[in-house]
Every structure is written in C-alpha cells, then in structure tokens.
Amino acid sequence: MQKAIADVFTWPSEAPQLIGSRCDDCGATTFPAEERCPRCGTATMTELLLPRRGTLVSFTTQGFPPIVPYAGDATGERFEPFGVGLVQLDDVVRVEARLTESDPAKLDFGMEVELQVVPFYTDEAGDEILTFAFAPVTDGAPSN
Amino acid sequence: MTEVAIIGVGLHPFGRFGDKTAFQMGAEAVDLALADAGITWPDVHFAFGGSWEVAQTDPLTGLLGLTGIPFMNVFNACATAASAIQQTANAIRAGVGDVGVAVGLDKHPRGSFKVDPTLVNMPMWYAENGQYVTTKFFGMKINRYCHDHGISQRTLAEVAAKNYRNGALNPKAFRRKPVPTEDILASPMLNYPLTGAMFCAPDEGAAAVVMCRADIAHRYTDTPVFVRASQIRTRNYGAYEVNTSWAAVEEDVSPTVYASRAAYEQAGIAPSDVDVVQLQDTDSGAEVIHMAENGFCADGEQEKLVADGATEIGGPLPINTDGGLIANGEPIGASGLRQMHELVLQLRGQAGDRQVPGNPKVGYAQVYGAPGTAAVTILSR
Numbered sequence: 001m002q003k004a005i006a007d008v009f010t011w012p013s014e015a016p017q018l019i020g021s022r023c024d025d026c027g028a029t030t031f032p033a034e035e036r037c038p039r040c041g042t043a044t045m046t047e048l049l050l051p052r053r054g055t056l057v058s059f060t061t062q063g064f065p066p067i068v069p070y071a072g073d074a075t076g077e078r079f080e081p082f083g084v085g086l087v088q089l090d091d092v093v094r095v096e097a098r099l100t101e102s103d104p105a106k107l108d109f110g111m112e113v114e115l116q117v118v119p120f121y122t123d124e125a126g127d128e129i130l131t132f133a134f135a136p137v138t139d140g141a142p143s144n
Numbered sequence: 145m146t147e148v149a150i151i152g153v154g155l156h157p158f159g160r161f162g163d164k165t166a167f168q169m170g171a172e173a174v175d176l177a178l179a180d181a182g183i184t185w186p187d188v189h190f191a192f193g194g195s196w197e198v199a200q201t202d203p204l205t206g207l208l209g210l211t212g213i214p215f216m217n218v219f220n221a222c223a224t225a226a227s228a229i230q231q232t233a234n235a236i237r238a239g240v241g242d243v244g245v246a247v248g249l250d251k252h253p254r255g256s257f258k259v260d261p262t263l264v265n266m267p268m269w270y271a272e273n274g275q276y277v278t279t280k281f282f283g284m285k286i287n288r289y290c291h292d293h294g295i296s297q298r299t300l301a302e303v304a305a306k307n308y309r310n311g312a313l314n315p316k317a318f319r320r321k322p323v324p325t326e327d328i329l330a331s332p333m334l335n336y337p338l339t340g341a342m343f344c345a346p347d348e349g350a351a352a353v354v355m356c357r358a359d360i361a362h363r364y365t366d367t368p369v370f371v372r373a374s375q376i377r378t379r380n381y382g383a384y385e386v387n388t389s390w391a392a393v394e395e396d397v398s399p400t401v402y403a404s405r406a407a408y409e410q411a412g413i414a415p416s417d418v419d420v421v422q423l424q425d426t427d428s429g430a431e432v433i434h435m436a437e438n439g440f441c442a443d444g445e446q447e448k449l450v451a452d453g454a455t456e457i458g459g460p461l462p463i464n465t466d467g468g469l470i471a472n473g474e475p476i477g478a479s480g481l482r483q484m485h486e487l488v489l490q491l492r493g494q495a496g497d498r499q500v501p502g503n504p505k506v507g508y509a510q511v512y513g514a515p516g517t518a519a520v521t522i523l524s525r
C-alpha cells in the first residue's frame with residue numbers, strides 16, 4: 001500500500017496541501033506545523049493548510065546521495081540527482097522542498113510550481129512511500 | 145574595559161594524519177602557541193577548548209600538565225573556535241586570569257557517516273527526504289545571489305583557484321597544489337552551480353592562541369596583536385539559513401551582517417581600514433557572498449574585484465591568504481583558530497611566502513555555520 005513519508009501533507013487527496021501552522025498573535029507561518037511561534041516564542045500556533053502553488057525563489061541540485069538516514073533506495077551507483085527549491089507560497093510562507101525537475105536548465109527564478117505527491121521509495125514491508133515535491137507549471141497545468 | 149592581546153599562536157597542520165588523535169594534535173598546537181609566547185603550561189591561568197568530535201577537550205590537560213586550572217569546553221558548531229576566542233578574551237576582561245589559552249581540535253571521520261536531524265531540532269523526515277544536507281543550502285543561496293547580482297560560475301571557480309594557489313604557499317595547508325580554473329569548473333556538480341572542487345572538505349587539525357591582559361603583553365612579546373572585537377550572532381526571523389524547512393516571506397539579512405556591523409562598531413574600525421581578511425569559504429560562493437555581507441564591497445562588485453585580482457595576496461583586499469577552508473579543510477573546532485593564527489602571522493610580518501605586502505595593521509575574520517550562526521573577530525597591531 002501507499003504511505004506518506006510523514007504527516008506533513010494532506011493525503012489521500014486530489015489536491016494535496018502541505019500542513020503548516022500560523023501564529024494567532026503575529027501571523028508568522030511555519031512548515032511543518034510547530035507548537036511555538038518562531039517570532040513570538042508563544043504557544044499560539046494553529047494548523048494551516050498551505051497554498052498548493054507558488055514561485056521558485058531559488059533552486060539547486062542534489063548531486064550526491066545524502067547520508068543515512070536518507071531513505072531513498074536509489075543510492076550508490078543508481079542514485080539520480082534531484083532538484084531542491086525554496087518555494088514562496090503566495091505571500092504566506094517559503095518552503096524548502098524537493099523538485100520533480102532536476103535539470104537546472106529547465107528551472108528558473110520566479111517560475112510557477114505546484115505541489116505534487118510522488119513515489120519516493122519502497123520500504124522493507126513492500127509499502128510504497130510517498131513524498132511531496134514541487135513541479136513546474138506550464139500552460140496552467142503541472143508539467144509531469 | 146580591560147584590553148586583550150594575543151601573545152602566542154600555534155597551528156598543527158590541517159589534513160589527514162592516520163592514527164594520530166585529536167588530543168595529540170591539540171597538545172602540539174598548544175605547545176607551539178606557548179613557545180611562541182615564551183611561556184609554559186603552568187603559566188596559563190585558564191583555558192577554553194572546542195571540538196565537534198571529542199566529548200570533552202579538557203583531557204588535553206593530561207597531556208599538557210594537570211595544573212588544576214579552570215578548563216571550559218565550548219561548542220557552537222562552525223563558530224566553536226570563534227566562541228572559544230570570545231570566551232577567553234571575555235574571561236581576561238572579567239578577571240578570571242591574566243593569561244588564557246583558546247584551543248580547538250578535531251578529527252572528522254572520512255566519507256559519509258550517519259546524521260540525526262533531531263539533534264538540531266529538525267524532524268526525522270527532513271533527513272529521510274534528502275534535505276538534511278548543508279551543501280545544498282549553499283548551492284541554493286549562491287544560485288540566487290549569482291542571478292540577482294550578476295556573478296558568473298567562472299568567478300566561483302576563480303575564487304576556489306585563488307584559495308588553492310594560496311594553500312600551495314602554506315606549508316601547513318591540506319591542499320597544497322594549485323588547481324586550474326577549468327578543472328574546478330569541470331569537477332562533478334555537487335549542488336548547482338557549485339562543483340566538488342569549489343567546496344572545502346572535513347579533515348583533521350588543531351590550533352591554539354595564548355591571550356593576556358594587554359597591559360602586561362610587553363612582558364612576553366614586542367609584537368602583541370590586540371583583540372579589537374569579537375561578536376557572535378544567531379539568525380533573526382526572516383533569514384533563510386542552513387537546516388530549515390521554511391523561511392518567512394519577509395526577508396532579513398544573514399547573521400553575518402549583524403555580527404559584522406557589531407564588530408566594526410566595537411572596534412571603531414571601518415571595512416576600509418582592514419588590511420587582511422579571513423572569510424568562511426565553506427564553498428567559493430560563500431566567500432563571494434561574505435565579501436559583501438562583511439562590508440568589503442557592494443553586492444555584485446565581486447565579479448570585477450575577483451577578475452582584477454583584488455582578493456589575491458598582493459591585491460588591495462587579500463582574502464584567505466592561507467588558502468581558507470577550501471585549501472585547509474574544516475576541522476570544525478580548530479577552523480576559527482586557524483584564522484587567528486594566519487591573521488597574527490600576517491600582522492607580525494611572519495607569513496613567509498604568503499605575506500601580504502605593506503605591513504598590514506588590521507585583520508578581520510568571519511565564520512558562519514549551521515543553523516545560522518556567525519562570528520566576527522577583528523585584530524590589530
């Protein structure tokens with residue numbers, strides 16, 4: 001069966017959203033959800049579903065396998081570089097996340113991206129673990 | 145306030161040293177610093193030690209002499225050595241003792257090892273998902289910076305080439321061979337636009353300084369170097385830093401900017417007064433960004449400054465004259481003390497083949513690391 005890597009996005013869902021939190025006092029917004037506000041220091045956070053679309057503030061590639069406890073099963077020779085980006089979701093918050101595109105030539109600053117839930121790896125029990133990643137949006141629809 | 149002088153510096157080479165322990169390297173660095181100051185261990189009133197890998201640095205006293213002095217351990221990630229320097233200076237000001245030692249030592253294992261993101265208060269999924277990688281933060285930061293300020297990837301390679309060249313002049317450096325710019329550009333892409341040869345590597349080494357009350361420095365040396373400022377800052381709300389899954393939409397500047405401003409103010413020194421500079425070059429892009437964050441140029445001016453050779457040893461703004469982290473690697477506990485060693489040699493005119501010409505008078509050092517901690521130290525003759 002399919003399982004989410006962690007309880008940080010709505011799943012199953014036709015239109016998955018990241019689960020963040022917002023401070024009732026000052027409006028500071030975090031991802032993932034936090035108990036205490038990183039600006040006020042008070043425990044006044046309420047869960048908030050984040051916008052699905054945003055723009056690419058910056059990006060890079062992960063060209064080597066991250067060290068343990070990296071969970072991807074394609075390590076060593078089979079490792080495929082992946083993209084990582086900082087995505088601004090409307091004017092709510094910026095989120096650091098994997099990108100579905102790993103070719104820097106196909107990524108650009110300010111590019112519109114949308115949240116997707118994608119297969120990540122298969123665990124020892126045979127379950128397919130899903131993670132979240134942002135995909136470039138072309139012509140108003142996700143590109144892949 | 146009591147002024148503080150550096151009267152001795154010692155450096156165990158950085159690199160790989162087989163079975164030699166971090167403590168052995170640390171003891172040798174302290175021996176060198178004591179000899180440089182013309183004193184012996186029983187003359188030392190207290191010490192601060194820092195390391196990433198060892199549990200405690202005070203077992204060093206078992207190698208140096210069990211004199212019963214206060215020996216405090218500090219740990220502040222990449223700012224560990226800078227913290228040891230600040231604490232030692234402050235302890236002299238506070239009257240803990242007249243003569244103190246700051247020492248850093250490390251021996252990082254080769255290659256990959258296991259990490260636990262919960263030890264820095266990040267969730268386990270952050271690492272499982274492949275995001276608990278400090279180098280990708282640096283790739284993301286310099287990629288945006290290059291885009292915003294017109295810095296080319298070639299300039300990133302030129303900065304690394306300069307640091308390898310400087311390392312070749314430094315008998316205690318890890319990397320002692322110049323690397324052509326084209327080879328740096330052609331090395332494997334680790335985190336776009338940063339290639340492998342643009343990054344420093346974890347390694348082994350130790351460094352130490354001896355400090356005393358400035359008014360008694362003449363007892364030990366004719367060439368005291370004074371600690372004019374030492375400032376440490378953490379990230380403000382709005383800064384996007386290492387090891388974070390989110391950032392605020394309202395941007396704030398990096399903690400380096402705050403530490404730098406506070407240090408200039410404390411020292412009564414302006415960037416234009418600085419003669420020799422040490423910056424955290426975890427990667428060559430970080431050196432480029434840190435040039436501006438520490439007030440040495442405006443954003444974007446680095447492209448021309450590097451092309452003109454301004455940051456070379458003979459240029460008007462010499463940076464990382466001993467090869468920086470790129471040529472020396474980063475034994476974390478010792479790295480900021482290596483910076484002090486280099487600045488003191490430069491200010492005394494003892495830096496040999498890599499001596500900055502023109503009798504430099506003011507030295508500046510900056511470190512930066514996870515999760516957004518920066519330190520700046522300013523020295524002068």
Ligand SMILES: [Zn+2]
Nearest residue numbers: 023026037040
């Ligand atoms: Zn708040």
